[in-house]
Amino acid sequence: MSEQLVAVLDWIAVLCLLVGAALSLVAGVGLVRFPDLLSRMHTAAKPQVLGLLLVLVGIGLRIAPQETGVFNTGTLVLVGLFQVLTVPVAGHIASRVAYRTGRIRDDLLVSDELAERIAERRGGAPPGESGDRQA
């Protein structure tokens, strides 16, 4: 590859890495500032994954001129794929456990459709009066 092309790729890679690191910082700030578990889960799931994907793109652009082979690119794609697949699953399981064990703040919820659904399943008891959330 020509020198100019490598320089352009390097600048794009640095830009991707910079934006990715900034998004990681956003995730950290949200983790400290947000009030309860569900909103923290939002910041841990979305900006973190986007930042990591941008960093992976940056690594690919930095490595591509030097190492030509499918192995490195394949590893990067696999890491991105695993993140995109596993982070929503982990967030879903953690938020489900938090809801069922009562570790979320009800006063911050705008709407709670799961409580209505659980009440329906239990036979019409209003959500505030069911004994617990082990439905």
Next chain:
Amino acid sequence: MTVLWIAIAVLLGLAALLSTARLMLGPSILDRALSVDVLVASALTGIGAYAAVNRDPSVLPILLVLSLIGFVSSVSVSKFVARRHLGEHLRGSAAGGREGPGGAAGADGRGRNA
């Protein structure tokens, strides 16, 4: 360009520091599991930045392993919390109903796991 690499390192260090702060503040074990997850993702990003700076592809398998370990750890902590809560719930209902619903349960859950 060196300035930009240093800026990337500083941003990642700050992110790791903030998630460590949440790890220490708590208040419940699920918050801590979540912050460990973010910490692992920051480590992934940092190792990736190292690979990009040095054009060194030999650390890429570490990224693969770390991403899977983060998933397994957060899911197993969640399952542990659910099972322990179920045990407490069974004991509590045997003793005649211990826990109030709704917001009271939320406050109770946070206090119990501080």
